[in-house]
Amino acid sequence: MSGYSLSVFLHVLAAAAWIGGMAFFAAVIVPTLRAPEVRGSASTLLRALGARFRVFGWVSLGALIVTGVTNLWLRGIGWQALSSREFWAMGFGRVLAWKLAVVGVVGALTLGHELLASRRNLDLLDRDPVAGERFRRRASLLGRVVMLLSLVILYLAVALVRGSLG
Numbered sequence: 001m002s003g004y005s006l007s008v009f010l011h012v013l014a015a016a017a018w019i020g021g022m023a024f025f026a027a028v029i030v031p032t033l034r035a036p037e038v039r040g041s042a043s044t045l046l047r048a049l050g051a052r053f054r055v056f057g058w059v060s061l062g063a064l065i066v067t068g069v070t071n072l073w074l075r076g077i078g079w080q081a082l083s084s085r086e087f088w089a090m091g092f093g094r095v096l097a098w099k100l101a102v103v104g105v106v107g108a109l110t111l112g113h114e115l116l117a118s119r120r121n122l123d124l125l126d127r128d129p130v131a132g133e134r135f136r137r138r139a140s141l142l143g144r145v146v147m148l149l150s151l152v153i154l155y156l157a158v159a160l161v162r163g164s165l166g
Ligand code: HEM
Pocket: 008, 011, 012, 015, 018, 064, 065, 067, 068, 069, 071, 072, 075, 100, 103, 106, 150, 153, 154, 157, 158, 159, 160, 161, 162
């Protein structure tokens, strides 16, 4: 396997972990925590699962950025191309610009989600359920926006390699 293929392989694996992890959290973990039989320990479980998922998420996003850079480099796209206006104005460069812009928004919103779903705020779920629920709802909404934007990144990634947005 060439270095380039290995880089793309690791990039796609990190993308599967990032998007798959969010899908599992939204479709399996959150509905299960709402079930009457686990409701009593839901906030404890949410804190424990959230803490582990946080590490999993940042490692996946970090791996995407590192392998994204190596993908570019091993494609022969170095600093000279990246610093030229022509590169970003058309084809591959234009799609990459859109992709990186959405990645930037996803990074910022993920940080916002972190701050909302902080340990301190989740502890409120036990002490002040009304305030705790408000933070939980806002964090959940941000999480869904991050998931939707990550699907947009995936679409742009496929367009990047296949050369068209249409
Ligand atoms: C949430 C973040 C990201 C996701 C989900 C993602 C996803 C993907 C996927 C699934 C592919 C393969 C597309 C295909 O073969 O059809 C891909 C390719 C690519 N990605 Fe990303 N990516 C992300 C971030 C980045 C970043 C930050 C960079 C650059 C710094 C980057 C650069 C690239 C490049 C250059 C390719 C083309 C690889 C090739 O030569 O085939 N990606 N991306």
